[in-house]
Amino acid sequence: xxxxxxxxxxxxxxxxxxxxxxxxxxxxxxxxxxxxxxxxxxxxxxxxxxxxxxxxxxxxxxxxxxxxxxxxxxxxxxxxxxxxxxxxxxxxxxxxxxxxxxxxxxxxxxx
Amino acid sequence: xxxxxxxxxxxxxxxxxxxxxxxxxxxxxxxxxxxxxxxxxxxxxxxxxxxxxxxxxxxxxxxxxxxxxxxxxxxxxxxxxxxxxxxxxxxxxxxxxxxxxxxxxxxxxxxxx
Numbered sequence: 001x002x003x004x005x006x007x008x009x010x011x012x013x014x015x016x017x018x019x020x021x022x023x024x025x026x027x028x029x030x031x032x033x034x035x036x037x038x039x040x041x042x043x044x045x046x047x048x049x050x051x052x053x054x055x056x057x058x059x060x061x062x063x064x065x066x067x068x069x070x071x072x073x074x075x076x077x078x079x080x081x082x083x084x085x086x087x088x089x090x091x092x093x094x095x096x097x098x099x100x101x102x103x104x105x106x107x108x109x110x111x
Numbered sequence: 112x113x114x115x116x117x118x119x120x121x122x123x124x125x126x127x128x129x130x131x132x133x134x135x136x137x138x139x140x141x142x143x144x145x146x147x148x149x150x151x152x153x154x155x156x157x158x159x160x161x162x163x164x165x166x167x168x169x170x171x172x173x174x175x176x177x178x179x180x181x182x183x184x185x186x187x188x189x190x191x192x193x194x195x196x197x198x199x200x201x202x203x204x205x206x207x208x209x210x211x212x213x214x215x216x217x218x219x220x221x222x223x224x
Contacts, residue, residue, distance in 0.1 A: 004153075034213070043115075043201050043215035044154075089153070099213070103153040 003027070004092050006102035013080055013109055021105045023073040023090030031093040035064050035075045038087045038104070047075070047088075080109045114138070115204050115216035123222045130189040132219050134202030140214075141207035143185035144169075145177060147198040148218075154201065160185055161207065192223045 004025045013019045025033070032051045036044035048057045048064040050073070057064050061078045077084055090102040118133040136143065142161050146154040146169075156169030158177040166177050174196060178186045185204075189196055199220050205213040 036215075041120075041218065041220065043117075043203075043217045045215070046213070098156075101154040103151055 004090055004100045004102040006088075006090050006105050008105060009103070010106040010108070013107065015080060015082060015109055015111050017080055019077050019080060019107065021075045021077075021088050021090075021107070023075070023092075023102055025071050025073070025090070025092045025100065025102075027071075027092040027094050027100050029095045030068060030071075031095045033064075033066055033073050033093070034091045035062070035073075036089040036091060037062075038089060040086070044089055077107070080107075082109050082111060085109045115202055115214050117200075117202050117216040117219050119219050120217065121220050121222075123224060124189075124192050126193060126223055128189075128192045128223075130192045130221065130223075132187040132189075132200055132202075132221070134185045134187070134204075134216055135183055136185075136202075136204040136214070137183065138204065138214075139182065140204035141182075142205045143179065144203040144205075145175075145185065145187045146201045146203065147171070147196075148201055149198050157187065192221075194223050197221060197223045 007022045034049045035047045038044040047059050047062050050066045063076045066073045087104040087106050089104045092100045115136045124130050144159040145157045148154045155171050160166045160179040176188045199218050201218045202216040
């Protein structure tokens with residue numbers, strides 16, 4: 001069964017600090033991996049999407065990495081801001097339309 | 112910008128009521144999806160549709176049905192709402208193929224009392 005595991009489940013960081021979120025998956029055959037940001041009470045918004053051949057992709061202060069060999073991805077947030085407080089969801093697509101979702105990591109940024 | 116619009120942000124319904132959740136997208140996407148999201152469980156696929164009048168069951172279709180009479184509109188129907196269907200419901204749409212252009216709506220928080 002295709003699975004996506006995210007860690008940690010939640011974390012608290014001080015404004016201005018960096019943090020890294022992890023995503024491990026077993027989805028096969030792999031097509032692409034996405035990171036979404038979901039604010040409380042809102043729908044997920046895409047941050048990055050990476051295919052098999054991409055190792056790194058950035059979107060402002062968000063940088064995602066992908067190691068397709070070990071089936072691991074990370075999302076790094078640089079110089080966190082209060083507006084980064086949200087849930088971050090890792091989504092992996094197999095070579096069909098179906099997506100497998102992680103349960104998400106809740107990030108709280110404190111002043 | 113691609114827009115996926117869900118008709119209601121918040122809904123409160125009584126047990127046994129028939130509930131309609133509406134979703135409209137404006138980018139001529141072939142695929143449309145309904146998910147529910149519960150704490151600790153992530154998003155789970157209820158139903159999806161890859162064309163008008165076409166539908167397929169996702170991972171948790173029990174207690175739900177769908178309707179896609181027009182390409183831009185995908186409706187989720189709770190035939191007889193139950194308290195365990197209290198959840199956040201998210202609609203999404205995408206281009207045909209590998210799911211590029213995948214876009215979510217803002218969600219509907221449904222409470223069944």
